[in-house]
Structures are given as C-alpha cells and as structure tokens.
Amino acid sequence: MNLSTAPAVPELFSTFLSKLSASISTEAKVLTNQNGTEFQESLQRWSDIALKIPTAIVLVATENDVVLTVKLAVELGIPFVPKSGGHSLWSTIGDEGFILDLSLLKRISIDTEGKMVTVESGVLIKEVNDAAFERALGNGNTIGVVPQALGGGISALSSLCGYTSDSIVSARLVTASGSLITVSHTSHPELLWALQGAGQFFGIVTELTLQAYPLSILGTSDGTVWTGSIVFPTQRAEEVLRALAPLIADESTPAIGLFLIAAPPPMFTTCLVIIPVFFGPTSAAEQYYEPIITLGPMMMDCKAVPFARLNDSMETFCSKGGFKRFAGAGIQKSDPSVWPKVIELFEELKSKCPDAGATGYAFEWNAYSPENKISHADTAFSHRDVKVWSELLSWYTSPESYAEVYRIEQEVLALVRHGQTEENQAAFPNWTRDEPLQRRYRGSERLEKLKGLKREWDPKGIFTSQLL
Numbered sequence: 001m002n003l004s005t006a007p008a009v010p011e012l013f014s015t016f017l018s019k020l021s022a023s024i025s026t027e028a029k030v031l032t033n034q035n036g037t038e039f040q041e042s043l044q045r046w047s048d049i050a051l052k053i054p055t056a057i058v059l060v061a062t063e064n065d066v067v068l069t070v071k072l073a074v075e076l077g078i079p080f081v082p083k084s085g086g087h088s089l090w091s092t093i094g095d096e097g098f099i100l101d102l103s104l105l106k107r108i109s110i111d112t113e114g115k116m117v118t119v120e121s122g123v124l125i126k127e128v129n130d131a132a133f134e135r136a137l138g139n140g141n142t143i144g145v146v147p148q149a150l151g152g153g154i155s156a157l158s159s160l161c162g163y164t165s166d167s168i169v170s171a172r173l174v175t176a177s178g179s180l181i182t183v184s185h186t187s188h189p190e191l192l193w194a195l196q197g198a199g200q201f202f203g204i205v206t207e208l209t210l211q212a213y214p215l216s217i218l219g220t221s222d223g224t225v226w227t228g229s230i231v232f233p234t235q236r237a238e239e240v241l242r243a244l245a246p247l248i249a250d251e252s253t254p255a256i257g258l259f260l261i262a263a264p265p266p267m268f269t270t271c272l273v274i275i276p277v278f279f280g281p282t283s284a285a286e287q288y289y290e291p292i293i294t295l296g297p298m299m300m301d302c303k304a305v306p307f308a309r310l311n312d313s314m315e316t317f318c319s320k321g322g323f324k325r326f327a328g329a330g331i332q333k334s335d336p337s338v339w340p341k342v343i344e345l346f347e348e349l350k351s352k353c354p355d356a357g358a359t360g361y362a363f364e365w366n367a368y369s370p371e372n373k374i375s376h377a378d379t380a381f382s383h384r385d386v387k388v389w390s391e392l393l394s395w396y397t398s399p400e401s402y403a404e405v406y407r408i409e410q411e412v413l414a415l416v417r418h419g420q421t422e423e424n425q426a427a428f429p430n431w432t433r434d435e436p437l438q439r440r441y442r443g444s445e446r447l448e449k450l451k452g453l454k455r456e457w458d459p460k461g462i463f464t465s466q467l468l
Contacts, residue, residue, distance in 0.1 A: 027061035047324040056098040071178025084144030150199025151430030165196040172207040176458040197381030219280035226285035228302030241336035260362040330386035330426030356396035382442040
C-alpha cells in the first residue's frame with residue numbers, strides 16, 4: 001500500500017485514513033498528496049464541470065478492500081463517491097470526503113458454455129470488447145461496464161438484445177451497512193430488479209455477471225458490422241429527415257443509427273452526419289439505406305468493421321478534461337420540422353460561444369423489437385417504450401460559457417419534447433441527476449417500489465439520497 005502524507009485534516013478523517021491504511025491490501029493505494037502525479041491522474045474525469053478536490057482517493061485492489069473501505073467510512077460517517085471510468089459528472093467530492101476509485105478491479109471472466117461474462121467494477125467497455133465478449137456495450141470505449149449497465153445502458157446491440165441492464169444475471173453488492181451480498185434471481189431478487197436500471201442508489205457493485213450472445217446474431221459470417229458516416233449540408237435537413245423517417249419507424253429490421261448536427265474539423269462548417277449501424281452483410285445494408293444513399297450525400301464512408309472496433313469512431317468524445325455535459329430526452333414522436341430549428345440554435349451557440357465548437361446535437365433511433373425482449377415491469381428501467389432518444393453533447397473550453405451553453409441546450413430539449421405530456425417525458429438515468437425522478441423512473445408504482453427498497457437497504461442515503 002502506498003500512503004502519501006497529507007496536509008492537516010480533521011481528526012476523524014485522520015482516524016479513518018490510519019485505520020484504512022492498516023487494514024486494506026498491500027496492492028491498494030491511499031492517495032492524499034493532492035499535487036502528486038497519481039492523485040492528479042486518478043482525479044481526471046471526462047468533464048471538469050463541478051470538479052472538486054477530495055481529501056483522499058482510495059484505489060482499492062480487491063473486493064475485500066471495497067468492503068473494508070465502505071464499512072469503515074459508514075462507521076465513521078466519512079462521505080465518499082465511487083469512480084469507475086470517470087465519465088460520471090457526479091463522481092466528484094470536496095474535502096469533506098474521498099473518492100472510492102474502482103479502476104484497479106480489472107478481472108474479466110468469460111463462460112462460453114453458460115453464455116455469460118463476469119466483470120469487475122473497474123473494467124471499461126473497450127477492455128470487454130477487446131476480450132471478445134460477444135456483447136456490444138455503449139458508444140464510448142472508456143465508459144465503465146458496470147455503471148453503464150446499472151443505469152440502463154443504451155448499446156449498439158440494444159435493438160437485438162435489449163438494454164444492457166436487461167442482461168444483468170447477478171451482482172456482488174456492498175451494501176450501506178458494509179455487507180457483501182450476492183444479488184440474483186434466487187438471492188435478493190427484489191434488489192436485482194432495482195439494479196437493472198437504478199443500481200447506483202443501492203451500493204457498490206464489485207462484480208457483475210451479464211448474459212452474452214453469439215457473434216452469429218450480427219448476421220454476418222465474419223463478425224463484422226456495417227457502419228460509418230453519411231454527410232449532408234444542413235440546407236437539406238428536412239429532405240434527409242423525410243427519407244429517414246420510414247427507416248426509424250421500421251421495427252422489422254435490426255438497424256440503429258445516429259443523426260448528428262455538428263461542425264467537425266477541418267472546415268468547422270455545420271453539417272448533418274448520419275452514423276448508421278446495420279447488422280447483416282454490406283449488400284443488405286446498402287439496400288436498406290438506399291433511400292438515404294440515393295439522395296446524393298456530399299460524403300459517404302461506410303464499410304464493414306470488426307465488431308470489437310464498433311465504438312472506435314467515438315474515441316474523440318472520450319477524451320478527459322474540458323467542460324462536457326451530456327443531456328437528452330426520449331422522443332415519443334419524431335417531428336422533422338423540429339430539427340431545422342435545432343440547427344438554428346446550434347448556429348447561435350457557435351456564434352455566441354466559439355469555444356463550444358465541439359458540441360453536437362443528435363438523436364439516436366433504435367426501432368427494432370427483439371423477439372426475446374422482456375416486459376416493461378420486469379426491471380427498474382422504465383424507458384423500454386422509447387424508440388428515439390435526443391442526445392445533446394455540450395462541449396466547451398471556457399467556464400464563462402456555461403450559462404449560454406446551458407440555456408441553448410435547454411431550448412433544444414424543450415423543442416424535442418414539445419407536445420409531450422408530463423408522464424411521457426423520459427430522461428435517461430445515466431445522463432442526468434437534474435431531471436425530476438419521475439422522468440428518470442417513469443410510473444408511480446415503479447418509483448414507489450424503488451423508494452421502498454431504498455428505505456430498506458440504504459435508509460441514511462449513503463449511496464445518493466435522491467430516492468429518499
């Protein structure tokens with residue numbers, strides 16, 4: 001164990017650090033030197049929005065380290081936040097607490113016979129895909145597998161296999177009392193239900209077992225997926241959206257995609273980018289997307305890529321630092337007339353905040369309905385009926401731009417939600433803690449059930465108190 005000396009800290013925190021240092025494994029690290037290289041590296045997050053500096057960062061190396069750390073922190077009343085891939089805007093805390101860094105927990109175990117994979121809580125999506133886990137996870141290589149799954153998990157294969165939370169088979173969970181329990185269909189099944197969509201409220205998951213799928217579900221003989229980019233000028237937005245509408249509504253074909261408004265380098269001219277994903281041979285993909293291709297895009301670069309490389313096109317958006325914020329809303333009915341107005345707001349943002357040029361406003365569709373999809377009530381995830389998500393990535397470099405960036409972002413969200421009743425307004429749990437709970441966990445019965453489980457398993461709100 002590596003314990004660096006720290007500036008003077010409150011006596012209770014000093015007691016915590018001393019006791020923890022004496023009990024956790026020799027491979028674990030307790031970092032308190034805020035100017036140290038390891039501390040600074042561990043502190044890095046995907047976004048610097050609301051970044052705070054904790055008194056300590058505890059890098060646990062074993063499951064038992066997690067148990068000991070949580071138990072001692074709860075006993076002494078020391079607050080903490082967990083961190084896996086560092087993409088969460090909420091994995092930060094000030095000098096009143098510490099970061100429980102899970103990034104050293106990297107074990108991946110694949111059960112080919114049982115068609116399952118088990119990952120520890122520090123494993124990233126890229127590491128799972130590189131290990132030939134036959135399941136696409138998310139659209140960002142450096143996102144943590146476990147938190148992505150616990151919050152629902154939109155993935156490249158959602159149209160074939162459901163949301164990632166649907167695939168959770170079991171979990172090892174450190175509770176608010178510091179107890180380590182196994183959660184499954186036969187052991188604490190009510191908690192398994194909660195972990196499948198609201199897992200961040202109930203403890204620290206040290207290990208997650210997920211259902212895996214054979215590569216044959218991709219519809220190709222070589223394990224490839226057809227994807228790339230199709231680019232149009234913004235002036236053709238309504239024409240493109242009219243051609244895209246029937247494809248979005250088609251529930252018979254396993255295809256998903258992203259419609260993006262962005263100003264990419266080197267010209268930084270606003271354009272429309274369609275990023276299609278088709279499961280099947282190239283010939284079938286080109287036939288399916290013929291209504292778009294025949295419009296004559298200004299650029300098209302689509303091809304079959306290895307399954308494990310599916311997320312690589314999003315690598316730029318995974319870089320750490322800067323001011324990034326992800327927001328979104330479920331779109332019950334896509335209205336093509338909305339998006340030219342969104343383009344106008346995007347241009348306004350570029351004009352008023354030139355440092356926000358990396359921002360992108362998009363929607364993602366996922367209309368195919370897999371035969372094995374589970375019931376809407378079977379998990380805590382409440383957005384199974386949402387086929388199209390508006391996804392807004394705000395990215396700027398000057399903190400002074402925050403207010404304007406946020407204002408325009410909210411105007412875009414209001415546009416895409418226009419005409420929705422309150423009960424139909426959906427907010428993806430992994431993207432926000434600002435939206436009301438009833439938008440993140442829709443349905444009064446579901447929300448009351450979650451609140452009841454929260455009162456039972458975490459009455460003091462150790463793991464975020466929003467459900468209390």
